[in-house]
Amino acid sequence: MGNRINFVLVVLLLGGFALAQVDVRLWHMEQPPHRVDRVQELIDAFNAANPDIEVVQEVQNWGDVIPKALSAVRARVQPDILFAIPDFTLTMKATGAVQPVTELANNLHQQHGFLDAAIDPYSYQDEVWAVPLYGMVQSLWYRKDVLAEAGIEPPTTWEELLAAAEALTTEDRYGIGIPGSKSLYADQVIYNFMITAGAKTIFNDDGSIRFDTPETVRAFQYYHDLFQFSPPDSVSWIWGDAEAAFASGRVPMIIQFTTITTFDQQTEDLPANLGVVPIPAPAELGERGNIYYSNGAMVLTGDPAKKAAAEKFLAYLLEPDNYGRFLNMEPALFLPVTADGQEAESFWNDPLVVEYEDQVRTMVDNSAYGALFGFTTGQVFDGIGPISAQNLLSQVVQRVLVDGDSPEDAVTWGQAQMEAATR
């Protein structure tokens, strides 16, 4: 009798363990419906393969996720996984809720090989604070037929780009579209020119600001010169405006993460007419470089079971068989952050990627030259948070383009603003 009771207890206990399910709440900001559907497909497959884990996605939007996430942490209802970019990780880390994922990141690096541009912005203070998931890189996009008609080769240097923009400007067309707005888009585009001018690092090793340099001034002077061939309304552009201007033929060159989807869906042009090259650099420097956003995932739960489940899910996403499907929730925009991801068949077999393979390969190549302001030296300073949040780079752009300040004065002003913001 006693043995039978013991047997029943053991069965119940084991059954209980088998049924104990770990719930993982995932917040991400990829809210267009087709992206949500693709993430759900991957979650469903993961949940089916791991009956002891239930991952649930809760979709947020980039516009207000920062206050929402901060509120959630303060109210102790934060998600277990939260997608991020490097600045956001820094903001969330200050709450104390972000768990280091160093061991997981090291293991994943050994298995898949993270790109430096992807992992470096999350690696500081001897830990890794988020697992890189997808990259975004800016390039110079152009219409091949328009350049060919004008007898212009795709520009590779600043001098060629300026000459091309001038030559392509006609009565009913502007040579290039670059933003002059106070926006993240303008922050990003000017930073491309800062990188290629040799001014990508804005912090000294001691955390002080080193923005007011001859290289930075040169980048802003060049931006000013180039902007005279950009449409007047580009002083208020964000990404969508640039894409619309490019797709409509109003401008034949823009600097953007991608134009492939818009070009494919909103124009009647053939894929072969879409050109893309790395961001041009000054001829005598030749430093190839471009802005690169490494999008990652933070783990915000301290509960060991949830943390283990969250890490298992993140590792699952980076498996080459799954990874391409994850990236292609927005094909030809989100790029692999791992070496084996760059080769993954699941990435290259998406119909849109197949159609625009040449362009996507250029984007992938550019990933290796990526940098992000405030995350270039291996040392990360909290001051980058307010500098990004206040769009100080594009405020300097506006002083040059709209207020008529000289690049020297505007950059000096920018240095003072950055020092004030980081105090």
Add this chain to the structure above:
Amino acid sequence: MRARNPLRSAGSWVLLLLIVVLVFAPFYWIGSSSFKTPPDVIKYPPSLFPPTWTLQNFQKLFASTDYPSYLTSSLFIALATTLITVTLATLAAYAIYRLEFPGRLTILRLMVGTYVFPSILLLIPLFQVMVQLGLINSLWSLVVANVTFTAPFSVWLMRAFLESIPLELEEAAAIDGAGFFQTLGLVILPLLRPGLATIAIYTFITVWTEFPFASQFIIDDAKRPLPVGLAAIIGQYQIDWGLLAAGAVFMALPVVILFAFVGRYFVEGLTTGALKE
């Protein structure tokens, strides 16, 4: 009888036409863009009429979003908030502007003072309050939050309407033996109908377009109201302008229908009998 000045009359018509164009041009632009094909919608220079009419933006809107559930959420939040605001604001306004009690002006100033705070400043504290109340991810969280912003302004709006009702009417009702609630219900409220309609419409439209609280307090996609639900169709880096226009049309359409057809009877019904011949 003075002859009408034809120049002045023509000037009035031109001015009226200008105002009509200014008011309706954005609606026309959104409406016509929603019927354009993707290449036409971004064509430069833009065309006034769709060169090729299409319904593909609307088909995409309904295929890619859960519009019916967003609409249901929006209607619930807007109607519940309107009902509560109208009730609270009417009672509060009557008490403040008609009854004598110490500190009533201070209370009024405090209430109006709450209106000067941008709602965005209260997001984080309100989020925590809603968590403690267990209202996060509940539509009631939005009703509660919205009422706190619409009610004070509505109380202030009611002032002019209440002051237009002579005190003598209440005194006459009192002489006839009417109690407080009878006076309020049978004498004051019927005369307040234009005011009630005003704050009802103000509240409904304010809540219909409210975004920050809705974005913060609701987590499930199925419970999202229209502004937040439809915001999802705008990618951060890529914008499908035709789809965006179709979303804007279907965001505004319920309100337009409500106030073009139902709203007219609503306002007429409320204002009937407000003035004596």
